[in-house]
Amino acid sequence: MDSIKVFAPATVANVVCGYDILGFAIEEPGDEIILRKNDSNQIIITKIEGDNGKLPKDPKKNVVSHVIRLFLEKINSNQGIDIELYKKMPLNSGMGSSAASSVAALVAINELMGKPFSKQELLPLAMEGERIACGNAHADNVAPALLGGLVLVRSYEPLDALKLPYPKDLSVVSVHPHVDVPTGEARKIIKERISLKSAVQQWGNVAGLVAGFCNNDLGLVSRSMEDVIIEPVRAMLIPYFYEMKQLALDNSAIGFGISGSGPSVFALCEKKEIAEEISFKIKELLNQKNIESEAFVTKINDEGARVIY
């Protein structure tokens, strides 16, 4: 095998009360990558499309070439690789753009080199991609992008990421308002100390959310989709957040929240028709406020990154 094409999906991390521990993959959008072996011993980015020129092509600074280099070092290979990256989702949007690229690159290089590792074993490398992309090796985007489905990152030391059951027919609306909220900034405004009282409220909701997903109890999922710690702070950075939330809940969303660190938002819905309506109404609201946006109505992607050919 001399070349390969892989898709990796966008993800919703920090699922409402599940800050830093819960994320899920969605069917679309996602990134595609093509890798080809070359004879030069070098990792060369030959093409990046869809980033409006924003991603570094210098292989020492690019997430994709970084994780490929880490992978090849791990197997003591000096194989040369040509990379074509097709960004099919917005950067810095809260939809796990860097995670999708890292994961696509790792799944592709793993296949190309004879699949020495399982997806779970690729996870720590994918987290290193996040470290250079946003300064923090968090796993709640890369783990669902890699494994698919709804993923719990129970612990970082030792790393323990696992797929949770969830009702298979849920629909998801993701809306990306075109406003700038750099991930680093969004992290910085979170307080380092919180009250025990609000922490107890949060883990009560985390427990309810997980139980609701595991037992197919959408009423419980809905009641538990409440974030008393992160959302009140980060919502300030997202124009019309509470108006969008009210709109979604008034139109029968199971729950609504910030996707990752924003500015994208998402709604979880029982049916596609509900999701379509909420998507339309939120776009309409933002349009009235002169904010451009793009919206995706999709489902949870249970497979994660996959080989296209």
Add this chain to the structure above:
Amino acid sequence: MDSIKVFAPATVANVVCGYDILGFAIEEPGDEIILRKNDSNQIIITKIEGDNGKLPKDPKKNVVSHVIRLFLEKINSNQGIDIELYKKMPLNSGMGSSAASSVAALVAINELMGKPFSKQELLPLAMEGERIACGNAHADNVAPALLGGLVLVRSYEPLDALKLPYPKDLSVVSVHPHVDVPTGEARKIIKERISLKSAVQQWGNVAGLVAGFCNNDLGLVSRSMEDVIIEPVRAMLIPYFYEMKQLALDNSAIGFGISGSGPSVFALCEKKEIAEEISFKIKELLNQKNIESEAFVTKINDEGARVIY
């Protein structure tokens, strides 16, 4: 019906990482109460056994007569009641002694008065019993004592308590070392503010614990039974806590923790034989240290409070 006898079980609250939100009932020990209608319009405590004279017999200060009075006020009744309370578990032990008494009283008076309320509807009244017993209307003892099984108190405002699935054949060891740790003191030493980092660790473990119980994944339950916030503080009040914990884990306990606010401790075990061995070894350890103790090897009580006759 002019008289009734009811049993309500001991409970393990604050299940390791599930501080203030998770509790379960155990088969034994538990309290028994006998109520008899009288013609006096008064609530009279005629007998308390098993408390070594420690509980107040003044009906204005006693938890049992307090919740019965609240119940009768709620249904606008001035029925007179004679109360016999049989304490069959240690007071101030962390095993939910006051909760068992309140719950037994409420289930009994509810039956005696024609069952106007469901168990769920009795919960707020039972919480009022906790308020006068320990200054805080918490629900993680009364809810499992009432409903049975493993109970999540997801939220207090509004109150949302629900039974979670769990593997039915688990065994539980509860050990009560005879040392004094008043509940109020144990609450006071908990810090009011915690780091976000440790809160994230805690809700990662809460999510894992709930997922493990719901999906019968004992490995996950075991990995998740870690408390980075409350245990490190309260364990200091329980002599030889870490020695007992190590003993339990070395002897194949799924997990080990403080029961309620202590000084009782508990171990969750896959089999009765394991539980028996851990019980024996912990008692032996405490005995060597000249600390008297009593131990119970039992199962999770799925029924909660029940009418005996």
